[in-house]
Amino acid sequence: MKIFLTGASGLVGSAFAEAAHRRGHHVVGLVGRSELPVPGLAEKIPHDLLKAGALAPLILSHFPDVIVNCAAIAEPAACDADQARSEALNAALPKLLAQLAHHLSARLVHISSEQVFDGTAAPYFTDSRPNPVNLYGRQKLESERVVAAAAREFAVTVRAPLLTGNSPSGRRSLHERLFADWAAGKPARLYTDEIRQPCTAGNLAEVLVELCERRDLLGVFHWAGVEPLTRHELGRRIREHFKLSEKSAPIAAITRADTPAVSPARPANLTLDLQPLVGVLKTQPESFEAQLDQFVVPPPFREWYHQQ
Numbered sequence: 001m002k003i004f005l006t007g008a009s010g011l012v013g014s015a016f017a018e019a020a021h022r023r024g025h026h027v028v029g030l031v032g033r034s035e036l037p038v039p040g041l042a043e044k045i046p047h048d049l050l051k052a053g054a055l056a057p058l059i060l061s062h063f064p065d066v067i068v069n070c071a072a073i074a075e076p077a078a079c080d081a082d083q084a085r086s087e088a089l090n091a092a093l094p095k096l097l098a099q100l101a102h103h104l105s106a107r108l109v110h111i112s113s114e115q116v117f118d119g120t121a122a123p124y125f126t127d128s129r130p131n132p133v134n135l136y137g138r139q140k141l142e143s144e145r146v147v148a149a150a151a152r153e154f155a156v157t158v159r160a161p162l163l164t165g166n167s168p169s170g171r172r173s174l175h176e177r178l179f180a181d182w183a184a185g186k187p188a189r190l191y192t193d194e195i196r197q198p199c200t201a202g203n204l205a206e207v208l209v210e211l212c213e214r215r216d217l218l219g220v221f222h223w224a225g226v227e228p229l230t231r232h233e234l235g236r237r238i239r240e241h242f243k244l245s246e247k248s249a250p251i252a253a254i255t256r257a258d259t260p261a262v263s264p265a266r267p268a269n270l271t272l273d274l275q276p277l278v279g280v281l282k283t284q285p286e287s288f289e290a291q292l293d294q295f296v297v298p299p300p301f302r303e304w305y306h307q308q
């Protein structure tokens with residue numbers, strides 16, 4: 001199949017390009033500012049998605065069977081820092097892609113987030129009531145709505161959890177951010193009462209490839225790893241996995257009560273129920289142990305790591 005991929009240089013997009021290529025698909029990928037190579041792409045196109053009017057002719061000229069949207073401003077703080085830009089990437093772009101998918105009768109695979117929930121009533125089912133507590137969550141919820149409105153019979157949206165794995169930059173995923181703190185001589189401040197259910201970008205990418213091929217699956221689904229864990233536990237296990245000492249890789253245990261200014265915008269428990277998707281796909285969710293086995297020392301911090 002011919003797949004048109006946005007966000008090909010990101011954590012999920014780059015994993016998707018490789019997974020789709022392995023399955024024999026032809027992937028045309030858009031990248032933003034990144035100049036890093038993206039293995040798996042048949043064609044790599046630098047393109048600013050904020051440039052109004054330029055995307056539709058580009059997609060129409062490629063006439064894809066599937067559009068996969070991995071472009072976003074994917075961090076709550078970055079959304080707050082530039083509301084107009086995050087609105088354009090996180091809500092207006094999915095709407096345009098859904099309209100184009102409808103026009104082309106193409107499949108649309110879109111990614112939303114666990115952050116559409118407020119974290120007070122886990123576990124969350126696909127029909128649980130969303131109630132986002134931050135701008136990012138509100139934009140992702142809006143993206144679900146506009147995608148369904150414009151391309152109900154073509155689109156599938158996956159709510160994804162906190163993502164792990166190895167990103168092209170070595171600075172994007174969970175363990176890479178911990179390395180960034182440790183290499184800078186800072187303790188990683190990790191909540192003992194915030195629960196997440198991470199999965200690797202690679203595992204999510206396998207799910208997205210299956211969803212490209214399964215046009216019978218429509219609407220909103222959940223995907224995540226096997227275990228809900230606290231952020232503190234995640235950090236501790238990452239430190240242990242890389243055999244780093246408490247001295248070189250310090251972790252400061254904090255609670256939500258320690259950060260009253262930001263905690264209301266941070267959902268406490270985002271455990272997801274994975275039915276019905278987990279029952280109908282070949283790809284299965286991974287344990288955190290299986291995820292750890294895939295993590296490499298991020299390239300920007302290799303020198304620091306070898307000095308420990």
Ligand SMILES: NC(=O)c1ccc[n+]([C@@H]2O[C@H](COP(=O)([O-])OP(=O)(O)OC[C@H]3O[C@@H](n4cnc5c(N)ncnc54)[C@H](OP(=O)(O)O)[C@@H]3O)[C@@H](O)[C@H]2O)c1
Pocket residue numbers: 006007008009010011012013030031032033034035047048049050069070071072073074089111112113114160161162163164172
């Ligand atoms: N990461 C997580 O923990 C997480 C959790 C749940 C859901 N999600 C969702 O998963 C999806 C993928 O997230 P991710 O973590 O892979 O994001 P990411 O690593 O930050 O990648 C974002 C991608 O969007 C591209 N992009 C951003 N602005 C652009 C612009 N103006 N023009 C062109 N491209 C632009 C970036 O291109 P350049 O880098 O080349 O500029 C990059 O390829 C998003 O929908 C996100 O909301 C992520």
